[in-house]
Amino acid sequence: MLKTTIFLMFILGFAHGGVLNMPRQSSLDNVKSDWGYVTVRDDAHMFWWLFFQDPSYQPSFLTAIDPVPVVVWMQGGPGASGTGYGNFEELGPLDLDMNRRETSWTGLAHVLFVDNPVGSGYSYVSNTNAYTTDIDQIAADMVALLKGFYGKHPELTANPFYIFCESYGGKMAAATALALSKEIEAGNMNINLQGVGLGDGWISPMDSVNTWGEYLYETGLLDDTGLTAVNNAAQATQNAVNNGDWTRATNLWSLTESVVIRNTDNVDFYDILAPHHATTEYLIKTRNLTRLVPEELATGYALNVESYSTDPLDALMNGEVKTYLGIPDSVVWGGQSNAVFNAQAGDFMKPVIDTVDQLINTGMKVLVYNGQLDLIVDTPGQEQWMKKMQWSDLSSFMGKNWTPRYAAKGEDTGGFSKKLDNFQFWWVLKAGHMVPADAGEFMLYMLHDVITA
Template sequence: MPAKMYPILIFSLVTLSSGYFIKPPKEPRQAWGYVPVRSNASMFWWLYYADNPAQNFTSFPLILWLQGGPGASGCGYGNFEEIGPLDADLKPRRTTWLQAASVLFVDNPVGTGYSYVNDTLAYATDICTVTSDMMVLLKEFFASKTEFQKIPFYIFSESYGGKMAAAIALELYKAVEAGTIKCNFSGVALGDSWISPIDSVIAWGPYLYTTSLLDDKGLKEVTTAAKKILDAMNKKEFKLATLLWSKAEDIIENNTNGVNFYNILTQESETASRSLTSTLSETLPFIKLFQRHVQYQNKDKLSDLMNGPIRKKLKIIPDHVKWGGQSENVFMNMAGDFMKHVIDTVDELLEANVNVTVYNGQLDLIVPTMGQEAWIRKLKWPKLKKFSAQRWQPLYACPESTQTAAFHKSYDNLDFFWILKAGHMVPADQGDMALKMLRIVTHQRH
């Protein structure tokens, strides 16, 4: 069944709480639609064409952006809070990625954002289902939008989206090789990604301790909690490991006076779990995890925007679908998959000569850079020693800047970016550097 496409150039009038009407700036060329990926599940996508006055969109790559969670909406959060043309106030974003690429946002897994299921049994429960659904969407997309078949295509991701991106990238590579999907697949970028959960968890204690957010007693408690998770992982008790993961986060919150898991220098905690009492059932850890890692991205302001003006603009969202309304079910159904690693998938990508980029924010706790470095050391890639032997190079956000904004190391088809002064959401925290990184990864002059 072909995807429906709805091009639009100008945003409709928006009513503000003050009662005044404003007309936001002219938007770039767009298209959006649904793809039925299974008989009882439909996935929503939203495409923005590159918007550069000097060049046509065909001069720029196409980026697929995958949000985390699982259950967080790329069409909402990634678009309006990170890299899209407008922010959540519908004001132009100075560092939008549309300056250097066309961007395809997809709400995945099914049930995320505007995507939906008609049967509770249709939610994805593992990476395999997530990947197969995305292959259906990408096959339909490139068949419908033939102008993108020869343009370099990259997958960029964030958080749990990186775990999904690695698996999707491998399947896409195979599909392109087999000729079942026509596109110019050029690489995958894994941002603050949940590639190896246990390596992130083990790094929590040392990272917090070295940044003076844990004392000796706190370090011991967090380390003990991490060892319990590791033990469950070694026994392949993945759901138990997820429950223990939630409890470890409770221990961190208690010892750090509520550190923000997404940026340790941001004092106001964005978690909602503190309102929950400890007397509730043992299923609570899953609810807490959802609130910590998905629900906060569905902030009231963004939710009002997506379920109000944006819904009216798109015109195709079914009446029974509320943006983000199924996200808790998306998260809960993936609970058994949370703690599984995909290091071997990254190895396969490197062996297949797919370009792999890893980038991470210096201030990220949930996926600390120490943890990313740890799983990279576990790669079986034959060229890893040569990659490790490279000296990293400092990067500056712009030619005029004298302040180091990042470090970069590269060898053959593996790149690593250490993004300074950024938390989990790198483009939101360091927009200029994120845009420069995009240009480096996609081989544009910068």
């Protein structure tokens, strides 16, 4: 039976709501927040951090949302930290330098960051057998965490609830939304689940991998020889998928990333227009990542987990923030991320298109959005998997023209959207993998539009 005991940890100096007496002033004192642990299973302890809606962050170009929604943010990886990266580098009230972020989502909603799967960020296991190994276990843990969270904050149960995410978080968010829907239908939860936003989501891995070569070629980042090399590596990955050898497919996905890097002088997988710094090679060499993960997975881990936790974020989360929150000394932020990544290797490359179909059929709002400059989850790949959905209105949706969108009147085109019933897709211009960081105002506009429509 799942346990949902919340550990407030007062004995360890763990407080909540930002009222802990500290020896010096922290910028976190200026934002209203609450946090805690939920034991979701034996030996599995997940951390959450809630930032309450703050009218001082209300965007001037948007109307206030009433009632205030609760939006949970799920990071990628698997193994990256929502309370760290998503919070301080994308959409929380403070940035990495602990300065005010004017495009924080807290202007529109109560924002709940979570460290999942268990072992990510401040979440931890006390037994190595407690790591999750598939998406269903991840979803079950998230259901347990949210039961614990709402047990602490029952006043928020009636507020509209949305799940937003990024990257591998898309796969986790889709599974979590479906699991929550079933719990609500069974009468086991009483929350106001309204929708899910799948941002640059790892929904169908092979549709991404199989379009990397052509996408890079068409944007002038591969020549014919490079295109052949990337496509050959992608085909080897596809063969492993076709054979049902999922762990091998994950290894070959990572090796395909290496082929891309060698043939593009290290293109940035998160933004193809970013400087071509040798960040992946640097991480592997300086941090000796092959000690943490198998050699074949080193590139994948460096790009999709380790890059989310490099200094100065690591220093902040294991320094000032850890002290402020009263996190136990034995817990190292991000210290178990390699184990999380390894544990999911057999499930990483499995698609969840059918889960998206099921979400649409529940009637909840389902949003897919993607950054134009993203490579790891490129827009052509997203368009490919959408065409594979079994949704009865898919052909009508595909036949619609898209609509240009603007964050505010008179601004440049921020993107395009297409919508039919409770499903919609948004193309976000001038943004890479981290849409909230790259297109902050437009992302607020999108969030507002989805929630209020």
